[in-house]
Structure formats: structure tokens, C-alpha cells
Amino acid sequence: MHQELLRRGAGKTAALATRVALATRSAPPLGIFCSVSDQNLSESVASSRSLRFHWELQCQDVSALRGQVVQFKLSDIGEGIREVTVKEWYVKEGDTVSQFDSICEVQSDKASVTITSRYDGVIKKLYYNLDDIAYVGKPLVDIETEALKDSEEDVVETPAVSHDEHTHQEIKGRKTLATPAVRRLAMENNIKLSEVVGSGKDGRILKEDILNYLEKQTGAILPPSPKAEIMPPPPKPKDMTIPIPVSKPPVFTGKDKTEPIKGFQKAMVKTMSAALKIPHFGYCDEVDLTELVKLREELKPIAFARGIKLSFMPFFLKTSDKQKNSTMHVKNFNRDQPRAVGLELKASHNIGIAMDTEQGLIVPNVKNVQICSIFEIAAELKRLQKLGSVGQLSTTDLTGGTFTLSNIGSIGGTYAKPVILPPEVAIGAIGSIKCFHAIPRFNQKGEVYKAHVMNVSWSADHRVIDGATMSRFSNLWKSYLENPAFMLLDLK
């Protein structure tokens, strides 16, 4: 054992010994084993085992140390250009790069040049900052390249499972030499390293070899024909026990990513926090839209002739307004004020429509719904939707809302629990209209008919609105929509 240790110790460089010593701190470096006396042999054997264990774990670092630090010089760009300006770095110190990865972007006299790496390795030093002038022929970055042949031998096969043969070093008794980057490339493309001919030094497999191998793969567009799998019949168990399939647990190598909350999202956080301070209560109901569906079918062509595609939303908006009392259109000034200011009943009923855009939730409102006809509301909705889709809604469009309707049903869903947008006091979420999937209902006469039913979910500020008020509001809204003819009576 001692002799074995001696042999190993003698074979290593001082650099390795130092590194290992630093890593382990407790155990003496291998080189010193030569001088260990017999009395301390058992001690040193034990510590050497732990040393070797540490040594295996530190293999990566060790091999890196043995790699060279290469000065990657800025190569000739052409046209006699001697100097360029560094415009963007694609890497930073400590990053691992592969051959052909982009390192930086430099500019010279209207030419933008992408400098790519010539080596695999780790970036050790950047010689320039942004907007500095870099010179052709002078060092651009230092790259610590992975050491050559020696390191392959030093990378001991750890007990950890090398889960596929792509990274397996010894295949058919022959070591396949390839850097970890090349191995990764091979693995990603399902290539067996044993099948690739290495063109580098000592038969080493280079990145180009992998690329050439892939090029030769013809018919890559077509999916590989399924292998004829002949399943042998399961052997009849003699003792009637059912063999339990042992499957390897999938190894998940994903990493958590932290994304800071920025800009608009941050503002939403503030608003929603404020919103949830409002004591909400919910009220849900079903509305039978069968009659409205028929009416809309009649009105659609007329509206279309006037350039508007008539949806259900204008009806919903108008009926939200046809109320005797305007308790719903209130601005609550009570929040966070030491002196209660009271409620302001708004004369202008500006109903907001919650819109989902690329940037997030946006709530433009239709002004003065109380004096608009259903057609006018439809036209205004079209204008708002168009502006919303290109992100050009003005401040006026987005402020002054007194009540909000959210058409979440256009995406899906039945019931919701919408959150009131301060400083309003109520909000409605409209579920999907089961137009194509109508459900059977019984009418007054007990006959079955096809009904188009929609669900609505209201939320209201309980400090201002009580259950009875909400209920009356909802019932009236429902009755107008279920019997559109009633709207004519109260038409203003």
C-alpha cells in the first residue's frame, strides 16, 4: 500500500500536490508521503483514502489547472484595419466557451465584426472594456484551455453513474479522446463517440469531426423508422410473483431562474395589494341569453353594414348602466385618508373593459355610457380594441373609469372571483357564452328548449354596497338581457 502511494505520489507534479493540499487542507500532499514514517503509516493510509476521495472530486479543477492559459489575440480583420472599437462583450470572466462561440462584437469604420473563439475553455481575462480601442495582433482575451491528453487519464471514473455510453471513456478497450465540450455536443446529437473518426492529435475527436459526421447523416428530415420491437412473451413465473419493473428515476437537470419584477409588473403588485384591502364580497348568477342571441343575429348584418362587428359586450355594458340608482358608479375616497371624505357618486358612467394585451392587463373605458346607444358603445369598443392591440391607448382612454367589466369568458371559464380595481367599488366577470354548446332547459310550459347560458360573477366593496343592492342590480341586469324587449321600456 505504502509503495503504491509512493508510486502515485512520485508520478504527479508539484502543482497537483499543491492544489490537492489546498483542497483538502487537512491531509498532507501526496509528495510528502514518501517521507512518512512507518508509525504514522496507518494514519496516512486513512488520510490518503480521504485525500484520494477529495482528489477525485477535485479532478475537474485539477485538470483545468494543468491546462494552459492561452492569449487569444485579435486576428487580422482585413482591409488593413489596425484598430477597432469593442462594442459588446458576449462573455465575461469565468464563462466557459466552446470553439466558434462568439466572444465579442467590434466595430471598425462601418464594419461590425463578430470575433469567435478558437478554443474550448474558460475565459480568464478580458483585456478591454466597452468602447475601448482594441488593436489587431494584441491580446483580446485569455482563455484557459482544457489540457490535452494527460487530463483524460486523470479524469477517474467516479462511482457516479455515467448514464450513457456517449461520455464513457473506455470503449472497446480504446480511450476516446475528446474534450467535455465535444462530448456534450455528441450527446446532444445522439452520436456515439466510438463511431466518429477523430482527426486531431492521437486520434482525438474534434468539434469538426462531429459536424462532419452529422453532415453525412442523410435522410435526417425523415423521422427514423420505428425499430421493429419484438417483445418476447413474458416468462411464466413459476412462483406466481409479478415482476415489478424497475425504472431509473428521470434525472432532472433544470435550474431555478430568478426573474426580478420590473416596470409594469411592479406597478400591478402595488395596485393589487391596494385592491385586496377592499372587503370584497361576491355574487354570481346565471343568465339565459337565448333571446339575446336571436336578437344579435338579427342586428349583426345591420351593424356590419355600418362597419361594426356586433358582439355581446355592448349589450352587457348598456345594461350595467340602466339602473335606477347609480350606486355602482362611485368613486370611493375613503381609503387611506385619515378623515373620511365620503363617496362621490359619479355623474359620468365610464365603464371599463379589462383587456389582455402583450404588455399585460389594461383597462380602457367607454365614456358616458348613460348617453350612448348600443351601437355607439360598439363603435367605441372597436376603437379601444384597435388602439389597445397596438399599444396606443391614450391616458384619457385609460383613466376616469367608474365600473369595470371583465370579459374573461372570451378566453374561457365559467365563474370567477374578480378583484375590484380601486378606486371603483364593483366589478363584473363574464363567463363564456355556451353558444355552440347550448344546454337544455325547461321553459314555463315545462317544454325542453335549447338555452344559451352564461354565468356572471360580481364582486363589490362591502363598505359601500350591501348584498341586497348587489342582488337587485344583478337581477335587473339579468332581466334586461334575458328579455331584451324590456330594455325598450326604459330606453333613454
Add this chain to the structure above:
Amino acid sequence: MLIPYSMKNCFQLLYNLQVPAAGFKKTVKNGLIIHSISNDVYQNLAVEDWIHDQMNLEDKPILFFWRNSPSVVIGRHQNPWQECNLNLMREEGIKLARRKSGGGAVYHDMGNINLTFFTTKKNYDRMENLKLIVRALNAVQPQLDVQATKRFDLLLDGQFKISGTASKIGRTTAYHHCTLLCSTDGTFLSSLLKSPYQGIRSNATASIPSLVKNLLEKDPTLTCEILMNAVAKEYAAYHQTDNHIHLINPTDETLFPGINSKAKELQTWEWIYGKTPKFNINTSFNVLYEQSHLNIKVFIDIKNGRIEICNIEAPDHWLPLGILDKLNSSLVGSKFCPTETTMLTNILLRTCPQDHKLHSKWNILCEKIKGIM
């Protein structure tokens, strides 16, 4: 991204057809001339990108003709706020694109021809390409006084710029593209390429404004068609290849696999605005409120198109400090973009005390801030 061999062959096949069947002599250079059927600036820029990334141009250069619907194209390391009038562009629906080559800002419309010369890095020679264009122009109109300058511009009559150049050099391939002003809207060009934004300090590549002129103004026979054909003829002669302009569709995935995702990337906010080198704005403006003038000072640092530091100062008798602090801290991290700012400031308003005067002041201030974005 590794392209399977058979897919690579799609455009490569077309390209290879140019090789004369009867053997090849070392002196025979070949080339391919293509013309895009699309006028979408992003799709056309994606073609350049694709050819640059995917093709092996060994001894087989390519000439690419393309024209775009009204767009402003800035260089790789430029600052759009410094280079053009973004507000006007938004109003007029003019697209903004950032190309991958260096150089300055240009305005494209259907009266401007873009030419891209693709070669290997070894054969990259801008002056050679420009001389080719000059020969072509003189072949059509021998009296035309067109000269290439040291800055790789083409000047007409010694003073009017009719062409600007930019290029991109990669590992093995390179391209040099330039414009050719034929019948572009000159007044519109000047107004679009003039930035109204004050107080910008940045290290981004600045454009050098030049006096321009259309070739059509000089000689009414020099239309886009005639000019393209003339350059193609000269190119074919020089490279001893077929004088045939192949039409290509930049959205054809079978011809250019992966091109649509390149075009998409070129349209993202992160590429167009986010790639702007770090800059800051130090300016002030006056606000009229109830017959009194108020001075608002603005210090904003922007990195990757997003606000890093935001310091908007307004007299505290007008707007409470707490409200201003809220605005400043909320803007940090958000895009330097009027759309995002509109949404942000509106939603923030809901958390402010409900006071008409406060709201109107807030709205006035926010409109002014958006005006500098």
C-alpha cells in the same frame, strides 16, 4: 444550430446549379444574383443573416437586391433616440429595424435599392464592390459623375450622397451592403432622420448627416429597374456567371430553414431597442399648469433599453414628493417606451390618493415624460 445536410442543400442546391457543368477552371469565378420578392425590412434582413450564418461562400459570391416599404434602419451599435424621430415614425407607421452590420442610420422606401455583396472573409473588398457599381452606372449613363469616397460613400457630382455603406464580418463569411438612392422621398427622409430628443449622452455610433440626391432627379431614365439590371449585368460579367436574377421568397422555410425565427427575432423590442448601448438623458422641460410655468428636470440612465436610474424632479409645491418618489421608483426597471409607461402610470394612479387636481397633474407630467421616449 446544426442544420442537417439535406436541408442545407435547399438553397445550396440552387446555388450549386450555378456551377458550370463542363468542369471548372481555377480562374472561373462564379456568383449568384438574387432578388427578394418581399418588401418587409425584417424578412429581408433575415435573408442576409441566414446567408451569412449558413452558407459556405467559397469562390461563389452572392449579390442580393432588396427594397423595403418605408422603414428606418439603424446600425448595430446605434441609439434610435439619437438617430431618428421616433414619435413621427409612430404616427406615420414607419417601421424601425436594427441591422447586424455597423454604420449609420438610413431611410428606406421603394425608391431606394439595397445591394448586398456576400463573399468569404478573404475576398471581402468594399472598394471593389463600389467600383463595380460605378462601372454599372457609367455603362447606363456615361456622363454620370459618380465617385467612391474614402468613407465608402458614393457621391454624385462630387457633393450629393447617393449611396452609403455598412458591412458585417464573421468567422468565415462577410457581407458588404449599400444603398442606392433612386427615387426616395427626400423631404420625408430628412424629417425622419432628425432626432427631436434633447440631452442624450451616449457612446453609440453617431450618424454623419449628408446632403442626398436621387439619381432619378439627375437623369429621369435611371429608374430602379434599370439600375438593378445594370449592376446585375456588371456583376455577372465580373464574376463570369449567368446574368440571371433569381427571385427568392424570404418566408420560404424549405428554401431557408429557420429564417422565420430570424425575422421574428429582428422584430423583438429586445433587439431593436434593447441593444442600444448604455446612455443617459439630462434634460428639462416646461409645463403649463393653470397659467403658471413649472420647470421639470429629468435625469434618466438607460441600459439595454430599460430605465436603470430615474430622477424626475418637479417643484414640490406642485406635486408632493411622495408621489414623485413613487413614480421614480416604479419607472426603474421598466422599458424606456411610451406604451409601457402609459400602462404603468395608469395603473399606479389607482394607488394614489383620489384627488382630481392630483390626477390631472400626474397625467400632464406623464404625457411629457412619454414625449421624450
